Amino acid sequence: MLVIAHRGASFEAPENTLVAFERAIDAHADGIELDVMEVDGELFVFHDRYLRRLAAQPGRFQDLTSAQVRALRIFSQHPIPTLLEALEFIQGRCFVNIELKSQVSQAALVEVLNQAEQTLGFSSDQLIVSAFNHHWIHALKQSRPKTRIGALSASCLLDYARFANELDAYSLHIDIDFVTFELIQDAHQRGLKVFVYTVDEPEDILLLKRWGVGGLFTNHPRHTRNVIDGLTSASPFNF
């Protein structure tokens, strides 16, 4: 079962920062998930629609200029990396799931993916692009067919994972609240990997291991790996 650090090792360090990515690599995470939004044609790693929680100021992220984004500090301390800076930092040391949180320029994204594969030490199977907006990943798959795409979902549809097949997705990324054994079986029969978010508690980790899911997005990759390996059954929140 793959351990994928959700926004980096975001239990231990501020989410979507280079520190969180370093902690994830230290924890031997198989992959890192990060969120991407576009501002002024540039791709930045940031999750929230609003600035309040992470940058303690009012307003929407997408209303900033790229210069303002560069000046922002997460929790008064950590710069917001561009997608390219994040990939330069990770350097193929684990796979990366790029989740698109806003519509981005196809050309800008493709340029970064190409650069990651040509000069930053990533193989094409180490990059997965996902989104809840399936139009965005569909368009990407059309223009760059070798790209692995992940179909994000927070629902359990009547025809299960069929939509992910239709997208020619590599993987189905499903909310823990909506994953069922039937959905997993259907996805596997269609040749899809199933990755579940966001999973930190031992009861969930062990249930999903029994159900045979391919991977978990977790805020605490070190602890989750220990639970999978049977080294602890404690909740990370009890520490």
Ligand code: G3P
């Ligand atoms: O990509 C999985 C998960 O990150 C989706 O939800 O809100 O944490 O980006 P969110």
Ligand code: MG
């Ligand atoms: Mg995400």
